[in-house]
Amino acid sequence: MKKFLSLSVAAVLALSMTACGSKAGDTQNADATEKSSSNAKYTVGICQLVQHEALDAATKGFKDYLTEKLGDDVVFDEQNAQGDSATCATIVNSFVSxxxxxxxxxxxxPLQSAAAATTDIPILGTSVTDYATALDISDWSGTTGRNISGTSDLAPLSEQAAMLNELFPDAKNVxxxxxxxxxxxxxxxxxxxxELEKLNYTCTAYSFVDxxxxxxxxxxxxNDNDVLYVPTDNTAASNTEVINNIAGEAGVPIIAGEAGICKGCGVATLSISYYDLGYQTGKMAYEILVNGADPSTMEVEFAPAVTKQYNPDICEKLGITVPDDYKALDMSE
Structure with a gap:
């Protein structure tokens, strides 16, 4: 009887610990598994900052490539920080342990937290705009020189400025x-x-903390501008409804840094595929895991292509007609 009670208490404690872990890290995927409890050759920890379309697609592309190549030989310990930097640190420290x-x-x-947590375990970033800025590297050469590499989601900013000018040549204030x-x-x-000032726009920055x-x-x-520009920004991406309610009501168009933000509140974007970006990162992970590639010498890679896209719903509402070379965003996705 004592043995039965001991086992029952242990089971309850184990369940409680699991529940607390899920709440803290919000484990997204039922297949999150420690290597010690499986026969997989490789365990990959995934820390995603927040749940939104772009980051979700990057994670999916990453997992799809590794699963295609490795099958049951790879398991994913996938957790979401719900937009909290402190939770990122907790998650990546658990990966290190x-x-x-x-x-x-x-x-x-998550990249910054992982960089602070370990200098030994290989780290790949994705959906990171500029690695030199993120990692405080002053003499950027394309590689980090440490246990980190990955992919950048930066679409050419000069081309984004040109897009704004193409659509709104008569605007004055951005x-x-x-x-x-x-x-x-x-x-x-x-x-x-x-870039916009080169095109004779008057630009004012408006920052929010959260x-x-x-x-x-x-x-x-x-209140003070003809057009708004919103970069690739995770907080903005999680609050597009708020942004759209205010800007749309005022009739002020928005050029967005990526497709997810554009779907929520923008008229147009110079878009990359975050799924393809994650898939590309998966290829880099395979080279590290299977072929022993050294992340310190692997150049940070970029999206292979960019596409001019527009939001048909918001364009119609604001009476904006885009050129023929723009592709309509699929609003059903």
């Missing part, structure tokens, strides 16, 4: 809307501001 074979850091905050807590958003704003102050910041931006 489990001695995972590789860590995928999906977005900048509001640059971004989250100040995201270093890569600041980088994009600095670059595109310079979702709590985004509505008031957007309202200020739409």
């Amino acid at each position: 489990k001695n995972e074979d590789l860590i995928l850091a999906n977005a900048t905050a 509001g640059l809307l971004y989250c100040s807590a995201e270093a890569n958003s600041q980088y994009q704003i600095d670059v595109i501001k310079e 979702s709590n102050d985004i509505a008031s910041v957007v309202q200020s931006a739409v």
